Amino acid sequence: MDALREAVRTGKLPPGTRLPSSRSLAADLGIARNTVADAYAELVAEGWLTARQGSGTRVAQRAEPPRAESTRATGGAAGRAPLPTVRPRPAHNLMPGSPDLSAFPRAEWLKASRRALTAAPNDSFGYGDPRGRVELRTELAGYLARARGVYADPERIVISAGFVHALKLMGAVLRKRRVREVAVESYGLDVHRRLLTEAGLRIPHLPMDESGARTDDLGGMPGTGAVLLTPAHQFPTGVALHPDRRAAAVDWARRTGGLILEDDYDGDFRYDRQPVGALQGLDPEHVVHLGTTSKSLAPGLRLGWMVLPENLVTEVVETKGISDCSSSALEQLTLAEFIESGAYDRHVRSMRLRYRRRRDQLVADLAERAPKVRVTGIAAGLHAVLELPEGGEASALRAAAWQGLALEGFSRFRHPDAAPGRDALVIGYGAPTDSAWAGALEALCRALPQMP
Structure with missing residues (x-):
């Protein structure tokens, strides 16, 4: 109760914010529902919250707390140096790139971990094969073939400590092969671009439209030896690479001996149809398929x-083996057991339904309360792009900050050499817990109508 009171007092929970139901919050905190209900009732009595039938419990409207501007301006009452301005922590997290961490299947993972540890061979406690545990590579080969259409012999799989680790390894290998340029999509994560440039590679960009990256432009880039693509669900634009452009990329790789680095970004989560198969299935000898558990389970x-x-x-094994910082053998064995038992499939199916409901609710609420905003991209993944009127991105970000919302503008992901694009927001609807989702969506809907 003290934490809630402090969050309201400091503005971390802005006026009008809808709080989760007592049942949801009690489940998240692992306490009795009556404890939460009693705390809500006391805060309502104190004037911090309001409760109306059918409207739920919300933060009460109130005057802004007084600011000691005059004291700061004069250096404090006793002539002390001005106090630094402390920004309140955002009340709602709609940052893209993260799943709902509260949904991690702890009980099933613990069961898999116990079974894996019990059955672990003695050599799993040693330094091990740089490719990773054969048990995990074998399970992944079966899963990727079945779920993503990947040709995945266990001998051709190398385990990494996530996508960034894998891309760093590939950058080093490409540099050794005397590749000088790796084409990237005109919108993407700057950390990926930085890793490639730190490997000594130039990163020309491929323009993008509603059909994805214009891979037919690769033919006019003679210095390019590889290309990084996100065919299933591009981040952040949210589009899928058109079949003609998938074919154009593979034709380019075959014709020139180039290499395609396929980032299978949240490829397991497609809501309007079955997930599109991986690009790697078109030509396993010219495509490196890169995947992680960061979106399906947890980045940690x-x-x-x-x-x-x-x-x-x-070449990859030799590069990785020089200074291997990959995941522990026991975690690998646990994931192998988790997949083999069917728990991984069950978890993905469950989260697919949960994220689909959130996206559907986002689309419906925006259509009603912010009709000038259009949700673009395919129905997939953990994020959505909100198209704004021209010039609306900066004002929307300011309004979101007033509502205690953490989110990203579309321009944040633009390649430095790419032409300015449309005004938009990138909304990560996967990040909030179930109990926090309603409040985050409400705050977003309040912020967007403030745009001109």
Whole structure:
């Protein structure tokens, strides 16, 4: 109760914010529902909250707390130096790129961990194979073939500590192969671009439209030896690479001997149809398929994989083996057991339903309360792009900050050399817990109508 009172007092929970139901909050905190209900009732009595039938419990409207501007301006009552301005922590997290961490399947993971530890061979406690545990590579080969259409022989899979680790390894290998340029999509994560440039590679960009990256432009980029693509669900634009452009990328790789780095970003989560198969299935000898558990389970596991063309396996293993910072053998064995038991499939199906409901609610609420805003991209993944009127991105970000919302503008992900694009927001609807989702969506809907 003290934490709630302090959050309201300091503005972390802005006026009008809808709080989760007592049942949901009690479940998240692992306490009795009556305890939460009693705390809500006391805060309502004190004037911090309001409760109306059918409207739920909300933060009460109130005057802004007084600010000691005059004291700061004069250096304090006793002539002390001005106090630094402390920004309140955002009350709602709609940052893209994260799943709902509260939904991690702790009980099933613990069961898998116990079974894996019990059955672990003695050599799993040693330094191990740089490719990763054979048990996990074998399970991944079956899962990726079945779920993503990947040709995945266990001998061609290398385990990594997530996508960033895998991309760093590939950057080093490409540099050794005397590749000088890796084309990237005009919108994407700056950390990926930075890793490639730190490997000594230039990163020309491919323009994008509603059909994805214009891979037919690769033919006019003679210095490019590889391309990084997110075909299933591009981040942040939210589009899927058109079949003609998938074919154009593969044709380019075959014709020039180039390499496609396929980032299978949240490829398991498609809501309007079955997930599109991986690009790697079109040509396993020219595509490196890169996947992780960061979106399906949790980024903290630091578990990822590379499915490699046969002629790359030795080079990647040698590069990785020099200073291997991959995931622990026991975590790998646990994931292998988790997949083999069917728990991984069950978890993905459950989260697919949960994220689909959130996206559907986001689309419906915006259509009613912010009709000038259009949700674009395919129905997939953990984020959505909200198209705004021209010039609306900056004002929307300011309004979101007033509502205690943490989110990103579309321009944040633009390649430095790419032409300015449309005004938009990138909304990560996967990040909030179930109990926090309603409040975050409400705050977003309040912020968007403030745009001109």
